[in-house]
Amino acid sequence: MGDVQPFRKRRSSSSTPTNPGESPRSFPDLGDRASALLSAVARGDERAFADFYDLMAPLLFGVVLRVVRDPSQSEEVVQEAFATIWRQAPRFDATKGSAKSWACAIAHRRAVDVVRSVEASRRRDTERHEQADLAPASVEELVTSRLDGERMRQAMDSLTDPQRAAIELAYDRGLTYREVAALLDIPEGTAKTRIRDGLIRLRDHLGVMS
């Protein structure tokens, strides 16, 4: 995980424009701001797209890096994800979810497709499964500390160990639920259920409503 460090350090000096009066805590607004920007992006507004990038890139890069692990490959995946976001923005349907979660889902899907692609699995399979065997890498290592991290940790702590393991292997490692089942030596139906039950618990703990 040492290879990720330089990116973490870079955060403070990144080109993301930050309002000095605004603490990085202004999170409840991130979703609203992402939605507003994406409507402008949907009309072909490239400046809004730049702002959308600045707002969302750290989220997407975090998501992708946890799955893909290799920083330069992760950069490519993020680039592809934003290309998809740009192209598909006019078709974004706000009734089906927020702009923020839409963008994260695009990036995660792309990351998973990449690690599952034939050459990637050839190159990475052994390593990936060996590491997963030991323990899912703690995401905290990658994360710059922030107050919301604490709330999320509490939410993750609310999961049972089997639920947490199933979600981390699936979401952070890009494994299918069948692979999760094989790795944990549990029935496939159980793997499915643990992922869903874990998400339900996280959702309820964080008070997510549709």
Place this chain on the structure above:
Amino acid sequence: MNAELHHLTGAYAVDALDAAEREAFEAHLDACVDCQREVSEFRETLALRAEAEPVAPPASVRDRVLADAASSRQLPPQLPDVVVDLAERRRMGDNRRRLLTAAAAAVVLFVGAIGALSLRSDGDPRDAVLAAPDAVFTDLAVNADGADGMVRVVWSADLDEAVVIASGLEPVGDDQIYELWFLLEDGGVAPAGLFRPEAGSVEAVLDLDDIDGIGWGVSIEPAEGSEQPTGDVLFVGTTA
């Protein structure tokens, strides 16, 4: 609701389905409001996690992303829900599309002939539309199982008129009529006018409201017309 599929919401939201299962689940998802809600909530949950654990990419990624955007086109907006996914249909109905393309080519010749005629005979309101400098020609594609025929719309925004040229349409009785719809940018539709084919064919001039649509749809409606489609949208086409 299929309980087996419903339990896949979590695995789907974390992308833990293989390609075939993903496709099957997405087909189910289209029709299952409960699953849509759950998937959406799970995605919000996962996005909160992403938000709590950000990692800034190097600045070079930003440059590449913005350069990509500057040099690539966006997709046209989504068609309304009443319109099924055209790309999907194209995949499924390539043969039919080839036939339609041939039919559309025939219409080009036909319209060309009308255009030539208009040089000599004026007074026909069709000619004004067909000859308008801003005329936009749109061939509509079949959009519902069993729909047959060929529809072309020629539209002049300056004149606020459109000519519907169609052939091979299913005949309708006196209690029904064909209705043309504007497809709107916001995903809605608005009435554009009524036309009644004779023996399946028609060339009708419609007076339009001053609406900037992104395309056209056609359905069969009760004889007085409708404010929103009540029948299947049989044909669609985008002007973009």
